[in-house]
Amino acid sequence: xxxxxxxxxxxxxxxxxxxxxxxxxxxxxxxxxxxxxxxxxxxxxxxxxxxxxxxxxxxxxxxxxxxxxxxxxxxxxxxxxxxxxxxxxxxxxxxxxxxxxxxxxxxxxxxxxxxxxxxxxxxxxxxxxxxxxxxxxxxxxxxxxxxxxxxxxxxxxxxxxxxxxxxxxxxxxxxxxxxxxxxxxxxxxxxxxxxxxxxxxxxxxxxxxxxxxx
Amino acid sequence: xxxxxxxxxxxxxxxxxxxxxxxxxxxxxxxxxxxxxxxxxxxxxxxxxxxxxxxxxxxxxxxxxxxxxxxxxxxxxxxxxxxxxxxxxxxxxxxxxxxxxxxxxxxxxxxxxxxxxxxxxxxxxxxxxxxxxxxxxxxxxxxxxxxxxxxxxxxxxxxxxxxxxxxxxxxxxxxxxxxxxxxxxxxxxxxxxxxxxxxxxxxxxxxxxxxxxx
DNA sequence: CGACACTTTGAAGAGGTTCAACTGGTGTGG
DNA sequence: CCACACCAGTTGAACCTCTTCAAAGTGTCG
Numbered sequence: 001x002x003x004x005x006x007x008x009x010x011x012x013x014x015x016x017x018x019x020x021x022x023x024x025x026x027x028x029x030x031x032x033x034x035x036x037x038x039x040x041x042x043x044x045x046x047x048x049x050x051x052x053x054x055x056x057x058x059x060x061x062x063x064x065x066x067x068x069x070x071x072x073x074x075x076x077x078x079x080x081x082x083x084x085x086x087x088x089x090x091x092x093x094x095x096x097x098x099x100x101x102x103x104x105x106x107x108x109x110x111x112x113x114x115x116x117x118x119x120x121x122x123x124x125x126x127x128x129x130x131x132x133x134x135x136x137x138x139x140x141x142x143x144x145x146x147x148x149x150x151x152x153x154x155x156x157x158x159x160x161x162x163x164x165x166x167x168x169x170x171x172x173x174x175x176x177x178x179x180x181x182x183x184x185x186x187x188x189x190x191x192x193x194x195x196x197x198x199x200x201x202x203x204x205x206x207x208x209x210x211x212x213x214x
Numbered sequence: 215x216x217x218x219x220x221x222x223x224x225x226x227x228x229x230x231x232x233x234x235x236x237x238x239x240x241x242x243x244x245x246x247x248x249x250x251x252x253x254x255x256x257x258x259x260x261x262x263x264x265x266x267x268x269x270x271x272x273x274x275x276x277x278x279x280x281x282x283x284x285x286x287x288x289x290x291x292x293x294x295x296x297x298x299x300x301x302x303x304x305x306x307x308x309x310x311x312x313x314x315x316x317x318x319x320x321x322x323x324x325x326x327x328x329x330x331x332x333x334x335x336x337x338x339x340x341x342x343x344x345x346x347x348x349x350x351x352x353x354x355x356x357x358x359x360x361x362x363x364x365x366x367x368x369x370x371x372x373x374x375x376x377x378x379x380x381x382x383x384x385x386x387x388x389x390x391x392x393x394x395x396x397x398x399x400x401x402x403x404x405x406x407x408x409x410x411x412x413x414x415x416x417x418x419x420x421x422x423x424x425x426x427x428x
Numbered sequence: 429c430g431a432c433a434c435t436t437t438g439a440a441g442a443g444g445t446t447c448a449a450c451t452g453g454t455g456t457g458g
Numbered sequence: 459c460c461a462c463a464c465c466a467g468t469t470g471a472a473c474c475t476c477t478t479c480a481a482a483g484t485g486t487c488g
Contacts, residue, residue: 055342055346057346057350057351057428058428061350062350063345063346063349063350065342065345065346078331078332078335078336078339079339083339083342084342107324110321113327113331116331117292117327117330117331117334118292120331120334120335120338121292121334122292123338124334124337124338124341125292125293125297127338127341127342127344127345128269128279128297128298128341130341130345131277131279131341131344131345131348132269132271132277132279134345134348134349134388135277135348135385135386135387135388136271136275136276136277136388137271138443138444139443139444165466165467166466166467166468167466171349172349173349174348174349174350175444175445176444176445176446177466177467177468178444178445178446178467178468178469179443179444179445181467181468181469182444182468182469184468185468185469197453198452198453198466198467214271214272352475352476353475353476379434379435380434380435380436381434389476389477390476390477390478391434391435391436392435392436392437392476392477392478393475393476393477395435395436395437396436396437396476398436399436399437411485412434412435412436412484412485
């Protein structure tokens with residue numbers, strides 16, 4: 001039997017295990033999917049497009065917690081209310097799964113409970129990487145880390161589609177848009193990347209970039 | 215029946231649910247409990263003292279992921295190897311629970327599986343707060359946030375026992391020891407705290423401190 | 429009492445922010 | 459179809475927070 005404390009080498013078929021029918025509404029760019037503090041009635045899965053989750057401080061400073069791409073789950077809270085706000089970064093379609101249905105499933109099927117556990121553990125792992133990035137990496141390293149992360153998660157080779165604005169990148173990386181922009185031009189000046197358009201990045205020296213973030 | 219997607223208002227008796235006998239070795243200050251990359255054979259619970267978990271970059275930069283106090287669990291990984299190093303911050307005694315025993319328990323008892331899930335979700339919540347702290351708060355706010363967090367987790371009223379060095383505080387907050395020290399003296403100069411000794415802090419205006427971190 | 433590690437303080441420097449101006453796409457209306 | 463407006467992104471310059479390097483202070487333990 002599968003250990004609940006182990007991620008299988010081969011990814012479990014999460015989608016089939018958690019295949020609960022749910023509406024798949026479309027959201028326009030920048031449209032809110034749920035707000036911080038609202039009752040967490042559903043869990044969500046990105047079908048197409050991309051989603052950001054974030055928190056805002058009293059004075060307006062924003063910290064993006066995570067970007068969610070096709071296939072990713074989000075809004076999976078242990079508490080009754082959402083701790084972050086979720087917005088579509090581009091036009092997006094999102095599957096909504098009722099929490100009740102999910103708990104019922106988890107209560108009756110061990111593999112579903114393990115799938116949920118695993119999603120949470122994976123989120124924790126990513127959040128810890130985020131902490132390391134924000135705590136101990138320079139602006140340049142953070143930008144490189146984000147580009148490589150996007151490449152990996154969108155299964156891109158050399159050519160990247162950056163689905164977010166400079167502001168989104170900055171608020172994820174704990175920087176300002178100006179610093180992000182300067183980091184990108186500096187990478188371009190050194191021949192490590194090319195920027196054919198604002199939202200397209202070509203990784204011209206992936207090895208070298210990977211070495212920068214170890 | 216309890217929902218696996220909900221944290222109960224009243225904390226579940228985790229310790230009784232996860233009451234698996236395990237050795238309780240003592241570790242001296244700065245002694246390693248497990249290292250990054252080692253096989254994750256056990257899960258740990260702090261019995262007395264305090265523990266830090268951290269990661270180190272190639273060039274020596276260290277980021278402390280979390281401080282663990284009496285009662286806290288740590289080393290609960292989903293992967294086969296530990297992703298962080300754990301060290302005793304003070305002399306500490308730590309209960310070691312074999313992973314195998316824990317998975318067996320989780321496989322047979324739903325409440326144990328839920329307890330583990332909850333521990334992971336709680337870790338995620340804390341890590342997200344950490345991200346917000348590092349991404350969007352000033353040095354002074356970070357130090358205040360840490361002091362209040364320690365106060366809460368060690369159930370201290372006005373008088374605090376700070377169980378870590380300035381270096382530990384700095385490496386948790388993404389700062390240098392000098393900046394931490396300056397933040398503390400500045401808080402003292404403003405009458406918000408007192409520092410009777412290096413490792414004792416008196417919160418003289420808790421409300422005002424709480425307002426600083428919202 | 430002296431040695432040693434940790435902490436604090438000071439001064440100079442760097443990385444990132446802020447504020448401002450400029451550039452370049454994109455979309456719309458004449 | 460071009461002109462213009464508008465918004466996002468880039469670039470520049472001054473500033474500021476935090477870091478770095480150095481030295482002095484404090485506490486602890488043999």
